[in-house]
Amino acid sequence: MSMITGGQIRAARAALRWSVQRLADEARVSTQTIKRFEVAEGIPQSRTQTLLEIKSALESGGIQFVGTPLDRPGIRIVATKKKQD
Numbered sequence: 001m002s003m004i005t006g007g008q009i010r011a012a013r014a015a016l017r018w019s020v021q022r023l024a025d026e027a028r029v030s031t032q033t034i035k036r037f038e039v040a041e042g043i044p045q046s047r048t049q050t051l052l053e054i055k056s057a058l059e060s061g062g063i064q065f066v067g068t069p070l071d072r073p074g075i076r077i078v079a080t081k082k083k084q085d
Contacts, residue, residue: 003051
Protein backbone atom coordinates (compact mmCIF):
# COMPACT_ATOMS: atom_id res chain seq x y z
CA MET A 1 0.00 0.00 0.00
CA SER A 2 1.45 3.31 -1.08
CA MET A 3 1.23 6.23 1.31
CA ILE A 4 1.13 9.89 0.29
CA THR A 5 2.77 13.01 1.68
CA GLY A 6 1.35 16.26 2.94
CA GLY A 7 2.81 17.99 -0.11
CA GLN A 8 1.04 15.59 -2.44
CA ILE A 9 -2.27 16.23 -0.69
CA ARG A 10 -1.74 20.00 -0.99
CA ALA A 11 -0.76 19.75 -4.67
CA ALA A 12 -3.62 17.41 -5.54
CA ARG A 13 -6.20 19.62 -3.87
CA ALA A 14 -4.82 22.68 -5.68
CA ALA A 15 -4.79 20.85 -9.04
CA LEU A 16 -8.44 19.94 -8.60
CA ARG A 17 -9.24 23.46 -7.37
CA TRP A 18 -10.93 21.94 -4.34
CA SER A 19 -11.33 23.86 -1.10
CA VAL A 20 -10.29 22.29 2.18
CA GLN A 21 -14.01 21.88 2.89
CA ARG A 22 -14.62 20.06 -0.41
CA LEU A 23 -11.81 17.57 0.22
CA ALA A 24 -12.98 17.05 3.80
CA ASP A 25 -16.50 16.36 2.55
CA GLU A 26 -15.34 14.01 -0.21
CA ALA A 27 -13.07 12.07 2.17
CA ARG A 28 -15.49 12.22 5.11
CA VAL A 29 -12.91 13.71 7.46
CA SER A 30 -12.71 17.05 9.28
CA THR A 31 -11.29 20.22 7.77
CA GLN A 32 -8.79 20.30 10.66
CA THR A 33 -7.50 16.89 9.57
CA ILE A 34 -6.94 18.15 6.02
CA LYS A 35 -5.15 21.28 7.27
CA ARG A 36 -2.96 19.24 9.64
CA PHE A 37 -2.04 16.74 6.93
CA GLU A 38 -1.19 19.42 4.37
CA VAL A 39 1.47 21.03 6.58
CA ALA A 40 3.06 17.71 7.54
CA GLU A 41 6.54 16.91 6.32
CA GLY A 42 6.49 13.51 4.65
CA ILE A 43 3.68 11.10 5.47
CA PRO A 44 1.22 12.69 7.92
CA GLN A 45 0.93 10.88 11.23
CA SER A 46 -2.54 9.44 11.41
CA ARG A 47 -4.62 6.34 11.30
CA THR A 48 -3.83 4.60 8.03
CA GLN A 49 -7.54 4.47 7.15
CA THR A 50 -7.86 8.28 7.37
CA LEU A 51 -4.98 8.81 4.96
CA LEU A 52 -6.41 6.20 2.59
CA GLU A 53 -9.80 7.95 2.62
CA ILE A 54 -8.17 11.22 1.59
CA LYS A 55 -6.09 9.48 -1.07
CA SER A 56 -9.16 7.71 -2.45
CA ALA A 57 -11.18 10.94 -2.61
CA LEU A 58 -8.41 12.68 -4.55
CA GLU A 59 -8.01 9.71 -6.89
CA SER A 60 -11.76 9.74 -7.54
CA GLY A 61 -11.41 13.41 -8.44
CA GLY A 62 -8.85 12.60 -11.12
CA ILE A 63 -5.47 12.55 -9.37
CA GLN A 64 -2.84 9.84 -9.77
CA PHE A 65 -0.09 9.75 -7.17
CA VAL A 66 3.40 9.06 -8.51
CA GLY A 67 6.71 8.25 -6.87
CA THR A 68 7.00 7.30 -3.23
CA PRO A 69 7.21 9.44 -0.11
CA LEU A 70 11.00 9.02 -0.22
CA ASP A 71 11.55 9.09 -4.00
CA ARG A 72 10.13 11.98 -6.04
CA PRO A 73 6.60 12.11 -4.63
CA GLY A 74 4.23 13.90 -6.98
CA ILE A 75 0.87 13.91 -8.66
CA ARG A 76 -0.50 13.55 -12.15
CA ILE A 77 -3.90 14.76 -13.32
CA VAL A 78 -5.74 12.04 -15.21
CA ALA A 79 -8.82 12.29 -17.38
CA THR A 80 -12.06 11.46 -15.62
CA LYS A 81 -15.44 10.70 -17.03
CA LYS A 82 -17.83 13.63 -16.74
CA LYS A 83 -20.94 12.93 -14.75
CA GLN A 84 -24.14 13.22 -16.75
CA ASP A 85 -26.70 15.60 -15.25
